[in-house]
Amino acid sequence: MHWNVLTALLTVVYPLAIWLGHDRIEPRWLAGLLLLTVATRLPTLKISVAARWSAAGALVLVGVAVAANAVLPLKxxxxxxxxxxxxxxxxxxxxxxxxxxxxxxxxxxxxxxxxxxxxxxxxxxxxxxxxxxxxxxxxxxxxxxxxxxxxxxxxxxxxxxxxxxxxxxxxxxxxxxxxxx
Incomplete structure (x- = not known):
């Protein structure tokens, strides 16, 4: 599957997955979806300062969601x-x-x-x-x-x-x- 298609699919599915999974799946596991979404975007992004900061910010949100097992960072x-x-x-x-x-x-x-x-x-x-x-x-x-x-x-x-x-x-x-x- 082409990276842009996979990224678009994950980006659209992400909010739905958080909604459907928040009471069924621990937030630390839902954080994997955000990590996957960010990972699929990296090959398609021009590695600019803004892109690096955005990716770093997403990784911080993933880290906090995993450590605290909380859904808010994902939201x-x-x-x-x-x-x-x-x-x-x-x-x-x-x-x-x-x-x-x-x-x-x-x-x-x-x-x-x-x-x-x-x-x-x-x-x-x-x-x-x-x-x-x-x-x-x-x-x-x-x-x-x-x-x-x-x-x-x-x-x-x-x-x-x-x-x-x-x-x-x-x-x-x-x-x-x-x-x-």
Whole structure:
């Protein structure tokens, strides 16, 4: 099985496994699923500083879950992922080019100044998304039932991300129509 497919499958199954397994399987054994999820991501990640910190953070969560035999560290993984994405996107705003500009230049190397500003705003919008999504993930981990945590982090968060991608795509089409006409 290709690494990206396995990683995607594990990432989607992870919240469901925590929900279904929390009363049946000791958290230290569920931690193995997080460890496997992280391990399958490593070959697909560019080994950047952010990727190393994210992997290290996940390993800390696994270690705490195993040592304390507690499910909370496992439920904090989506918070870690949102924090890592916020750090990567936010850092790109500071040091430039913005994360979305870098992606846009792969398809359009001579991005006009209006495109640079647009991609910067999209990067900022993703930063806001990661703050809000991470805060909700934290709230569900600390204060909600395992079912609510799984529903949000395993279904709703992905739906919101898809809506963000879709909405940005429609705005991009409109932007291109207005600026390339």
């Amino acid at each position: 904090l993984y989506p918070v870690l992922v949102n924090g890592a994405m916020l750090a990567a996107f936010g850092a790109s705003l500071i040091k430039g080019p913005s994360m979305i500009e870098g992606l846009a230049r792969l398809r359009e190397p001579d991005l006009p100044p209006a495109g640079v500003l647009y991609t910067r705003r999209v990067t900022q919008a993703w930063c806001v998304f990661f703050v809000i999504n991470g805060a909700i993930a934290l709230g569900t981990a600390l204060f909600a039932s395992n079912a609510v945590w799984s529903l949000y982090n395993g279904v709703i968060a992905y739906g919101l991300m898809g809506a963000m991608f879709g909405g940005e795509y429609l705005l991009r089409l409109r932007f291109k129509r207005l600026h390339h006409a």
